[in-house]
Every structure is written in C-alpha cells, then in structure tokens.
Amino acid sequence: MRKLFAFFKRFQVFLLFIGLQSLSLYIYFTFLSFPKTQIITSTNFVTGKILLAKNDVTKLFNLSNTNLKLQQENIKLRQKNPISLIQITRKSVKIDDTLFHQQYEYIPATVINSTFDKRNNYFTLNVGSLQGIKRDMGVFSDAGVVGVVHFVSEHFSIVKSVLTKDINIDVMVEKTDVHGLLKWDGTHARFGKITGISNDLRIKKWRKVVTRGGSAMFPKGIPVGKVSSIASIEGQPLWDVTILFSEDYRKIQRVYVIKNLLKTEQEKIESQIPEDIIE
Amino acid sequence: MIQFIKHFVRFVIFALAQALIFNQLEIDYGIQFMVYPLFIFLLPFDLNIFLSLLIAFIFGLTIDSISNTFGLHASSAVLIAYIRPHIFKLFEPRDSYDPGSELSLQNMEFRWVFSVFGLLLLIHHFWFFLMEIFKFNELLFVFQKTILSLPFSIVICILIQTIFLRKTKTK
Structure with a gap:
C-alpha cells in the first residue's frame, strides 16, 4: 500500500510536468496558424x-x-513631384x-x-x-x-x-511575370526561396523580384529581393530559386502597414467563384 | 521571507535580462545566449518540486511573452525544473548538500558546478532547439545550434555567478 502511494505521488509530479509541458507546446504550435491568447504575447x-x-x-x-x-x-x-518635372507640351491635359x-x-x-x-x-x-x-x-x-x-x-x-515558415506571399520576377510563392527555409536571414516556378520558364540571375499584388494584401511592385541562384529540383519539374532579400531584416526599424480600401470588395467578388468539384 | 524576496528579485532581473539583452544578441550560425536556466538552477535545491515546476512555467512564459516565442522558453524551463532534482541526486557529494546553502560557484567546487550546470544546459538547449525546429531531417542543424550555443551560455552564466553572487552564510 505504501509502495502504491509512493508510486502515485511520484506519478503526480510527472503528471503536472506533462500537463505544463503540453500546455506550453500547444500554445507554441497553435500560434502559428490560429492565435488565440493575448496574455502571453508581446501585445499585452x-x-x-x-x-x-x-x-x-x-x-x-x-x-x-x-x-x-x-x-x-x-x-x-x-523627384516624382510635379515641381521637379518639366512640362514638355503645353497642350497636355491635367490628370x-x-x-x-x-x-x-x-x-x-x-x-x-x-x-x-x-x-x-x-x-x-x-x-x-x-x-x-x-x-x-x-x-x-x-x-x-x-x-x-x-x-x-x-x-x-x-x-x-517574411522570416517565417508559412509566409506564402505571391511574388513575381520583374519584367518576365513569372510568379511563385515566397518561402523561407529557416537558415539565413538574408536569403529566401520562391517555390512553384515551372522549369520551362527562363529566369535570369539578379533580376528583381517584386510582389504580384494578387492577394489584396500588397499592391503590385513592392520590392522583395533579387534572384541570387537557380537550381533544378530532382524529380520535380520546378526551379529551386533562391533570392537575396532587399531588406536586411536584422536591422529593420521603420515600416508601413498597408490598408487596402478595396479589400472587402475584392474578397466579396472572389468568394463568388464556385469551388472546384472534387471527384 | 528574505529567501522569497531574493528569488522574486532574481526572477524579474533574469527574465528582463534574457528577453531584453541576451535575446537581442543574435549572431549568425544559430548561436543564442541563454542565461535564464541559471535562475532555475539557483532555486533552493530542497524546494518542493510542484512549486519549482510552477515557478519555471510562469518564468518561461514571462520570457516568451516579451520575446514572441509563445511557449518555447516555458517548455524548456519546465523540463529542466523537472530534471533538476534527479541530476542533483546523481551528482550528490559524499557528505550531502548543506541545507540552506545555495548551490552556486561560491559554495560548491568549480568542477561540480561546471558539470551539473553544463549537463542541465545541454538538455535545455537541445530541447529548446529541437522543439523550435521540429523536423527530424534537420537534426544536424539542431545539434549545430546546441553545440555552438552551449559554450557561450556556460561562460556567461559562470561569469554572472562569479561577479554577482556572494557566499551564503552557513550556520
């Protein structure tokens, strides 16, 4: 009986340990997709x-x-201000x-x-x-x-x-309109990857990569980086494109948050697209 | 009471130091400085395990909340709080520990502190990076981060002990 009691007592500690451990890991792994708790984030x-x-x-x-x-x-x-531009023809209509x-x-x-x-x-x-x-x-x-x-x-x-596993911003290579999804493999803060570019498309090195502006989050043409290397993935008809980010995220300080005034309109009309019928 | 206040002050100082200073020191190759395991190591060795688990959990969450890691630090802090008594028992000196004395560099031999604290830190670092990356095909990267960060953490923690801690009076 005493042995059983001792065993139970020891098990109790272990239970508390498992409870706390799973609670903290649960918070960590769910925050990536569904943030719920505010108290343990830096926003409190x-x-x-x-x-x-x-x-x-x-x-x-x-x-x-x-x-x-x-x-x-x-x-x-x-430089884009009208004051610093010369008007060439006097006939042009004001916008x-x-x-x-x-x-x-x-x-x-x-x-x-x-x-x-x-x-x-x-x-x-x-x-x-x-x-x-x-x-x-x-x-x-x-x-x-x-x-x-x-x-x-x-x-x-x-x-x-951008330095997150599942960021998935849609980006494109400038001038060629080849587009894919932005990813980060978690190793170096200066380099990212683009996935989903088919390997029959031609990409030149050091071309600029910009946002595509498809998802109503970003306007078209915000710089992302430059293509630094292209390799083929074995067994897949895709390029493995590595890009050098134009922003150094190690020193970032001032940013702008984008408010898309037409977002609700775009989402409303996109929600009317019928979903694919799965056979 | 004095013990409580002392550890409460340490709680605040270690949490702030880790989150605001050491987490900001980011060198490449995945090297990270961890000083907060020292707080858990320095808790009274005969403290109730339930209490030390709860303290470690809250302590970890405090650091998490400042540095946007959402539970990673809490998880590894709880782990070492759980393992701590077992390791102390494993490395127990022949004449047992002095009740009421702190198991810091001032009261114990350098070799004892180095090996016990080093082992705790190794477990802590390995768990932390394993949970952070959570991919078995990148296990090598986990090892690299652990092995590279460990010496930095140990050196800083031993420096903190030699500079800031005083010998506790034994009656």
Whole structure:
C-alpha cells in the first residue's frame, strides 16, 4: 500500500510536468496558424510597455542610419513631384483626379521587438487596432516587403514576418511575370526561396523580384529581393530559386502597414467563384 | 521571507535580462545566449518540486511573452525544473548538500558546478532547439545550434555567478 502511494505521488509530479509541458507546446504550435491568447504575447499591456521603453533606448543606436534611409526615400518621392518635372507640351491635359480612386493607405509604424534567428520570427509593432490595424494587413518598409499582420491588440500588433515558415506571399520576377510563392527555409536571414516556378520558364540571375499584388494584401511592385541562384529540383519539374532579400531584416526599424480600401470588395467578388468539384 | 524576496528579485532581473539583452544578441550560425536556466538552477535545491515546476512555467512564459516565442522558453524551463532534482541526486557529494546553502560557484567546487550546470544546459538547449525546429531531417542543424550555443551560455552564466553572487552564510 505504501509502495502504491509512493508510486502515485511520484506519478503526480510527472503528471503536472506533462500537463505544463503540453500546455506550453500547444500554445507554441497553435500560434502559428490560429492565435488565440493575448496574455502571453508581446501585445499585452505590460510587455508592450516594457518593449516601448526598450525601444526608446535602442532606437538611438540606429538613428543616423534611419535618417539616411528616410532622406533617400524622400529624394525618390521628390523627384516624382510635379515641381521637379518639366512640362514638355503645353497642350497636355491635367490628370482628372476623379479618375483615380485611392486604393491603398499606409500607416507608419515602428518595430519595437524583432528576432531573425528563430525558426519563425515575429515582429512587434507599436500600432494596434486603435490605429486601424487589422489581421492580414500587409507590412513593408522602404527597402522591401516585411510580412503580414498576425495578431492585433489595442495598442500593439504582431507581424508574421517574411522570416517565417508559412509566409506564402505571391511574388513575381520583374519584367518576365513569372510568379511563385515566397518561402523561407529557416537558415539565413538574408536569403529566401520562391517555390512553384515551372522549369520551362527562363529566369535570369539578379533580376528583381517584386510582389504580384494578387492577394489584396500588397499592391503590385513592392520590392522583395533579387534572384541570387537557380537550381533544378530532382524529380520535380520546378526551379529551386533562391533570392537575396532587399531588406536586411536584422536591422529593420521603420515600416508601413498597408490598408487596402478595396479589400472587402475584392474578397466579396472572389468568394463568388464556385469551388472546384472534387471527384 | 528574505529567501522569497531574493528569488522574486532574481526572477524579474533574469527574465528582463534574457528577453531584453541576451535575446537581442543574435549572431549568425544559430548561436543564442541563454542565461535564464541559471535562475532555475539557483532555486533552493530542497524546494518542493510542484512549486519549482510552477515557478519555471510562469518564468518561461514571462520570457516568451516579451520575446514572441509563445511557449518555447516555458517548455524548456519546465523540463529542466523537472530534471533538476534527479541530476542533483546523481551528482550528490559524499557528505550531502548543506541545507540552506545555495548551490552556486561560491559554495560548491568549480568542477561540480561546471558539470551539473553544463549537463542541465545541454538538455535545455537541445530541447529548446529541437522543439523550435521540429523536423527530424534537420537534426544536424539542431545539434549545430546546441553545440555552438552551449559554450557561450556556460561562460556567461559562470561569469554572472562569479561577479554577482556572494557566499551564503552557513550556520
């Protein structure tokens, strides 16, 4: 009897251990696809405040670099301003503004926490639902695409970055319109992969890769990177395309969140496509 | 009571140090610095196992919540909290442990701390990277990360012990 009791007592500890272990692993593995709990993420109030305080210190380290980037972006935009363009013919008609509806709005944000050496890397932003952030919005920076908003609280949001296993942004090689899905194999933060490109299509090295703009998350033409190497996959009629990201995710700080004003309209009309009948 | 306050302060300091400083130090080749196992190692060795499991779980979740790992640190912290008493028993010196003394570098031999803490860290690192990658065809990468990170973690933890900890008075 005493032996049984001792055995049970020992088993009790083991049960608690298994319980806690499976709880934490359950949270870890389900968060990838279905985020539910807010309390253990960096979007909760306390950790958000801690990260903001941390960012107040660390943002100063990269200040000159960030300013330089901002200046370069400003130059690009300034060159497109009508003031710096010469009008060649006097007959040209001024563009009617009603012809163009605004489709994308951009919300500026700061990355207050990021990793790059994990298998799945998430970035925490200092904007949340109060600033109009919703799940599945695209995020990009001045140099390239960053990721997709995965989880939102009132003041903070978590971005599932490009450095995640199942990011699946649809991208294309510029000028050739060859397109595939963006993947990351989890080893190096500068290199990604494109899958689903058939090997009868010709791709040149160092061609630019940009977003395709099909999924209502990103507009067309946001830079992603450059094709750095092409290899064939054995047994499959596909290219194994490796790309060099144009953004260095190890140093990322300032990003923009994309608000697609026509998203509901696009989703509504796409939901009317009849699903394939499975035989 | 003083013991409780001491470990509570350590809880906060280790969690913040791990999440805000050591998790930000990212070198390539998968090297990561882990200092928070030291907190679990330094818990009183005769602490109730239920209590130490729960403390480890909450401690791990605290680090997870700051560094966006959602349960990975909690899982490995609970694992070493569970294994800790078994390893202490395995490496028990001939005249047993001094009750009330801390099993740190100041009270134990260097060789004992190095081997016991090293073994705990090895288990911790291996579990952490195994769960993070979770693919058996990339087991080599798991080994690489474990082997490369381990020396860095051990050196930093031993430095922390020599710099910040004082000899506990034995009555």
